[in-house]
Amino acid sequence: MEVINTIGRRKTAVARIYMKSGSGKVLVNDRDYTEYFPVGTLQYVVMQPFTTLGVEGQYDVKANLDGGGITGQAEALRLAISRALTQVIEGSRKPLKDKGLLRRDPRMVERKKPGQKKARKRFQFSKR
Numbered sequence: 001m002e003v004i005n006t007i008g009r010r011k012t013a014v015a016r017i018y019m020k021s022g023s024g025k026v027l028v029n030d031r032d033y034t035e036y037f038p039v040g041t042l043q044y045v046v047m048q049p050f051t052t053l054g055v056e057g058q059y060d061v062k063a064n065l066d067g068g069g070i071t072g073q074a075e076a077l078r079l080a081i082s083r084a085l086t087q088v089i090e091g092s093r094k095p096l097k098d099k100g101l102l103r104r105d106p107r108m109v110e111r112k113k114p115g116q117k118k119a120r121k122r123f124q125f126s127k128r
Contacts, residue, residue, distance in 0.1 A: 004087050008080030010105050013068025015076035019084040022060030028077070029065055036065075042074040049082040049101055053092050059085075079104060 001021045008015040026046065028036040037043050050056045061081060065073045082101040086093045096102050110119040117123055 001088065004084045006080045006083040006087070008076040008078065008083065008104075010076040010079065011068050011072040011108060013072035013076040014066050015063055015073065015080045016066075017061055017063040017077070017080040017084060019059050019061050019081070019088070021058060024057030024059065026061045026063070028063045033063075037070065037074055039070075042070065045074045045078050046081070048078055048099070049085050049096060052095055052099055052101065053085060053089060055085070055089070059088070075105065 004019045006017055006019070008017070026033040033046055034043055037046060047056065050059070061084075063077055063080070065077065067073075068076070078101060082096050086096065086102070093102070112119050115123075
């Protein structure tokens, strides 16, 4: 199997991954994913595509993460891994799609407007 290259995005985070068959190592910015994502829920999010298809420990992933926060990066990585698995494994699209792992979450931070404190919050109104 050749190396599969895919991309995943969430908020302002971008994950570029290179996946090939191997022993199940997941490297994120040249560190192990359990070291990069110390929270258990984020580790679960990253491994969700593998556990959904039951192929844990069969593919090596080398990921470059950039931008955003730790949660956005984990979800961007999940999307990139899901996209790569659809290219490698026949019939994997339906179970991943049913769990919502192939959907790019479109929610972004709303921009701040001029004359306001934040995106929607206004300055305090004073009548006199």
